[in-house]
Each structure stands twice: as C-alpha cells, then as structure tokens.
Amino acid sequence: MTTTADAESEGTPEGTAAGSPDTGADTGTKRQFISWVTLALMTTASVASLRPSPAMAIYGLAAIFLYLIPAIVFLLPTALVGAELASGWTGGIYRWVSEALGKPLGFLAVWCQFALTIAYYPSLLAYVASTFAYVVHPSLAENGLYVAIVIITVYWTGVWIASRGTKSIAGLSSIGLVVGTLVPGVLLVVLGIVFLGQGNPSAAPMSPDHWLPPWTGLASLVLIVNNFLSYAGMEMNGVHVASLRRPRSEYPRSMFLATGMVLLIFILPALAISWVMPSKELSLTAGLMQAFQAFFDHFHIGWMTKIVGIMLVMAALGGMLTWLSGPAKGLVTLARQEGYLPPFLQRFNKNGVPMNLMYAQGVLTTLIGVVYAFSSDVSSAYWMFSVITVQIYLIAYLLMFITVVKLRKTHPDHPRGFWTPAVKLVAGTGFVASLAALFIGFVPPDQFGNQPLWRYLLIVGGGLLLIGIVAPVAFLKFRKPSWVHPDHVQ
Numbered sequence: 001m002t003t004t005a006d007a008e009s010e011g012t013p014e015g016t017a018a019g020s021p022d023t024g025a026d027t028g029t030k031r032q033f034i035s036w037v038t039l040a041l042m043t044t045a046s047v048a049s050l051r052p053s054p055a056m057a058i059y060g061l062a063a064i065f066l067y068l069i070p071a072i073v074f075l076l077p078t079a080l081v082g083a084e085l086a087s088g089w090t091g092g093i094y095r096w097v098s099e100a101l102g103k104p105l106g107f108l109a110v111w112c113q114f115a116l117t118i119a120y121y122p123s124l125l126a127y128v129a130s131t132f133a134y135v136v137h138p139s140l141a142e143n144g145l146y147v148a149i150v151i152i153t154v155y156w157t158g159v160w161i162a163s164r165g166t167k168s169i170a171g172l173s174s175i176g177l178v179v180g181t182l183v184p185g186v187l188l189v190v191l192g193i194v195f196l197g198q199g200n201p202s203a204a205p206m207s208p209d210h211w212l213p214p215w216t217g218l219a220s221l222v223l224i225v226n227n228f229l230s231y232a233g234m235e236m237n238g239v240h241v242a243s244l245r246r247p248r249s250e251y252p253r254s255m256f257l258a259t260g261m262v263l264l265i266f267i268l269p270a271l272a273i274s275w276v277m278p279s280k281e282l283s284l285t286a287g288l289m290q291a292f293q294a295f296f297d298h299f300h301i302g303w304m305t306k307i308v309g310i311m312l313v314m315a316a317l318g319g320m321l322t323w324l325s326g327p328a329k330g331l332v333t334l335a336r337q338e339g340y341l342p343p344f345l346q347r348f349n350k351n352g353v354p355m356n357l358m359y360a361q362g363v364l365t366t367l368i369g370v371v372y373a374f375s376s377d378v379s380s381a382y383w384m385f386s387v388i389t390v391q392i393y394l395i396a397y398l399l400m401f402i403t404v405v406k407l408r409k410t411h412p413d414h415p416r417g418f419w420t421p422a423v424k425l426v427a428g429t430g431f432v433a434s435l436a437a438l439f440i441g442f443v444p445p446d447q448f449g450n451q452p453l454w455r456y457l458l459i460v461g462g463g464l465l466l467i468g469i470v471a472p473v474a475f476l477k478f479r480k481p482s483w484v485h486p487d488h489v490q
Contacts, residue, residue, distance in 0.1 A: 036250035043258035054287020057273035060204030077430030087417030100406035130286035141286035148373035180315020192272030204274035339483035388463035
C-alpha cells in the first residue's frame with residue numbers, strides 16, 4: 001500500500017500531457033522525464049510487502065494462483081484506470097469521482113481512503129507485535145493482552161511523532177523498505193532454496209497437482225480477498241504518467257514490469273515459508289518469523305532471528321508513520337473547503353498536523369486494540385480486521401471504475417496523458433472483481449476454525465457498515481454551511 005495523500009499531492013497539472021498521446025506533449029516548459037523502468041521500480045516499492053506472505057503460505061504452491069488472479073483482474077485494471085484519471089484531473093480520487101458522480105460520492109470515496117486506516121493500523125500493529133515477540137519471547141506472539149498493549153502503545157507513540165511534523169518520517173519509510181522488505185525477502189528465499197537443495201522435504205506439497213487450492217466452497221477462495229489489499233495503491237503512481245516521454249507505450253510496459261516484480265516479491269517468500277512451516281502450525285501474524293526461526297535453527301544461526309525481527313519491525317513502523325498523518329491531512333484539507341467535517345475535527349496544530357481527527361481515530365484504534373486483549377485467537381482477529389480494511393477500500397475502487405467509464409462519456413475531449421485501452425472491458429473487469437471480493441470477504445476462511453459465524457459477521461459486517469457507510473453518510477446528512485472554513489467561504 002502506498003500513501004494515498006502523499007501520492008495525490010503530486011497530482012499532474014491539468015492538461016500537462018495533452019496533445020499527442022504517445023509523445024507526452026511538450027507544453028513549452030522544461031519537464032523532468034523518468035524512464036519507464038524507474039516508474040516500475042517506484043511502483044514496486046510502493047506496493048510490495050512481506051506482511052501478507054504467511055496468509056498465502058498456507059496454500060503452498062497454490063499461492064501462485066491466488067496471487068495471479070487478483071493481479072490480472074484487479075492490479076492491472078486499477079493501475080491503467082488510475083493512470084488515465086490522474087493524468088487528466090488533479091486532486092486525486094475526490095476530484096475524479098466528483099466530476100463524474102457528484103461531490104457526495106466524491107466525499108464517500110476519499111472518506112474510505114482515510115477510514116480504511118482505522119482497521120489497517122490494528123492489523124498492521126498486530127503483525128508488529130507478533131514479529132517483535134520473536135525478539136523478546138516467541139510465546140507472546142499469540143498472547144492477546146501483549147498484542148493489545150503493543151497496538152495501543154505504538155499507535156499513540158506514532159501520533160506523538162507525527163504531531164511534531166518530523167521530516168525524518170519519509171526517510172524512515174525509505175530505509176524501512178530496503179532494510180525491512182528487500183533484504184529479509186531475499187534472505188528468506190535464499191534460505192529456502194538452500195534448505196531444499198540439501199534434500200530436505202518441503203512442508204507443503206510441490207507437485208503439479210497442487211497448483212490450485214483445494215475446493216471446499218467459497219471459504220477456500222477467501223484468502224484472495226487479502227491480496228486485494230496487498231495490491232491496493234498501485235494506481236496512485238499514475239500521477240507520474242506525464243513524466244514519461246511516450247506515455248501510451250511506456251506506461252503499460254512499466255505496469256507489466258512492476259506487476260512481475262511485485263508478484264515475485266509476494267510469491268517467492270510465501271513459497272519459502274511453505275517449504276519449512278506446516279500450514280496447521282502457521283500463524284497469520286507471526287508466520288514470517290516462524291519461518292525465519294525454523295530456517296535459522298536448521299542452519300544453527302538462531303541468533304539471527306532477533307536481528308531479522310528488528311528489521312521487519314522497522315519496515316512496518318516506517319510504513320505506519322508514512323500513513324499516519326497523510327490521509328488525515330488530505331481529508332481535513334478537503335473538509336475545510338467543502339464543510340464535510342465539524343470545525344473541531346478540521347483543526348491543525350502549529351506543525352500543520354490534524355491532531356483532533358487523529359485523536360478521534362486513535363480512540364477507535366484503541367478500542368479495536370482492546371478486542372485483541374480478549375481474543376483467544378490473535379490470527380483470527382488479525383484476519384477479520386484485514387478483511388474490514390480491504391472492504392472499506394474496495395468501495396473507493398468501485399466508484400473509481402464507474403468514474404473512468406462515465407468521464408469517457410461525459411468528457412471525451414478532456415486532455416489525458418494516457419487512455420486506458422478497451423476501457424469498458426478493463427474497468428468492468430476491475431469492478432466485478434472488486435464487487436466479488438467485497439462479498440467473499442463475508443465468508444470466513446477455512447483457517448477461522450470453530451469460531452462462531454455470527455461473531456465473524458458481526459465484526460466484519462459491522463465494521464464495514466459503521467466505518468465505511470454510516471459515518472460518511474452521517475457527516476453528509478448533518479453538515480452545515482458554517483462547517484466550511486472561513487478561508488474558503490465564498
């Protein structure tokens with residue numbers, strides 16, 4: 001996932017790439033061009049992560065299939081559609097949807113991009129807690145009280161750091177990508193290859209007849225939903241389409257290369273985990289560290305477990321800090337212009353950080369953290385909040401796919417730096433896939449165990465309804481003209 005607000009702030013000036021669609025029309029001013037390979041690397045860096053690997057490792061060789069399907073039906077459509085919208089209209093998803101479907105739905109789209117973080121932080125920090133447990137004591141990884149304490153403590157520490165407007169946040173995120181994603185990912189795959197090369201049997205079957213996941217009904221496909229979140233945010237790099245010399249030919253090439261690299265970063269570590277960890281013993285939150293510990297113990301370098309644990313925590317915390325104030329700041333800036341939020345939630349501190357909105361968000365994050373304290377199964381709680389995050393984000397994507405088709409019809413001559421080929425087919429594929437993922441998310445996965453179905457539906461359905469629908473509708477219904485910030489009153 002990339003930082004929505006940061007990516008949108010780099011919006012391309014309207015009409016920048018007008019003219020010849022394959023030359024990236026020169027408007028008479030000097031522009032900094034980037035190669036399509038550079039854009040592919042930027043996109044890969046903003047999307048790839050090791051965090052979802054344990055969830056897919058459960059399926060062994062079938063992880064390839066479970067990653068490929070959403071890449072084809074969701075990843076590529078969002079990248080292509082996002083490029084067209086970003087190269088034609090500034091302002092991000094709010095501007096796009098508002099132009100096509102009206103401002104209320106534009107607010108719903110941008111709200112969902114902000115609100116997903118309410119469920120995203122607890123699931124991310126549960127992963128941090130379980131990973132850090134291997135630095136302290138591995139038995140804590142599935143201890144609900146320990147996970148809750150880490151979620152609450154780390155979140156509020158992050159809020160304090162963000163409140164100071166620390167410029168080093170971006171640097172921490174960049175360091176985290178290399179130190180906490182690329183290095184551990186390569187190390188995990190190398191260890192796995194050496195492990196198999198020594199003649200050790202794989203914990204998961206690697207024969208061709210295991211390419212597809214076993215079919216046990218809809219529940220066997222549920223883990224695909226989590227992959228939609230893994231790919232979320234790729235479309236935001238479409239703002240850079242005007243920096244390509246030949247957007248129409250180079251942008252698709254860049255996206256296909258990025259897709260290939262993202263798939264490698266997702267698939268190979270998942271396979272490596274499946275080689276050493278039996279699926280029945282795999283934790284969705286601590287699975288990555290379980291695999292590292294198993295490999296390190298096998299090679300008699302167990303002391304490396306703590307080092308890798310610290311590296312992974314650095315990457316996750318860097319990502320959290322990047323996300324912490326960005327989406328909130330974008331929402332408050334918009335709310336000041338249109339009066340979508342009460343004045344109390346629109347306030348910035350002296351460092352330009354929307355602290356009151358972050359405090360309100362923090363209260364909800366704390367309440368969700370408390371849920372972990374009373375959870376007997378940390379993996380199940382982690383899964384449920386991950387699903388809520390995906391479903392909230394999917395609402396924004398559904399609106400985006402409708403938007404690109406509508407704007408083709410209502411603004412056919414509006415200058416765009418990139419035109420999505422077969423736009424109805426591409427957008428339709430993405431829309432159907434997103435809608436299917438939204439509904440499949442209500443089906444508990446096979447790994448949910450004997451937990452009561454009503455609890456799963458209550459948490460997932462209630463979270464989606466309250467955070468993704470009821471909250472934005474309430475703000476729209478009760479908004480007042482006085483909520484518009486004085487600087488924007490006409």
